[in-house]
Amino acid sequence: MRIGIIVHSHTGNTLQAAEELLEELRSRGHEPQLIPLQVPEDYKPGGGDVELTAMPDISDCEALVLGAPVHAFSLSAVMNRYLSRVDDLAGRPVAALITQHLPYAWLGGNRATRQLRKACTDKGGDFLGGAVINWSRSGRADHIKTAVQGLADRF
16 A cells, blocks of 8 residues: 655654654555655744645555644644645545654643544545654653554554
C-alpha cells in the first residue's frame, strides 16, 4: 500500500517518530513516503495564521498518516492549515501520529486527535485512529516503538 506520511515537526520530535513509522511500514511491505509540511522560515508556534509554502501532492497515496505536535493543548496550526486546504479524502484511510511534550495524552494529545479526526471525516476520510506520543514520559523509546507498531498494524 502506498502510504503518505504528512508531517509537521517544529522541534524534530514528530519527525523522528514519523521516520520510525516510515521504516516500520517499509519493513511490512508497504510503500511509505515521508512528506514534511513546509512553512516559512520565520514561523513560530502561536504566531497567528500560517501559510504553507507548498501543498503536498497526495494523489498517489492510498492511505495517509498525519503527524503533528500539540501546541497550546490543540493540534498544531500548521496541520490545521493543511487540513483546511486539502481537497478530498473520500474513502482514504487516515491515521494520526500526535506528539506532545506533556506526559499525559489528556493534556492536549487527545484533543488534537479529535480535531484531526473531525477534519478528516468532514472531508470523507476513513479515520483509523491514532497514537499520542508523550515526549517527556519515562520510557519514551518503548512508548514510540509501541505507538509506531500500533499505527503500522492499522494498514
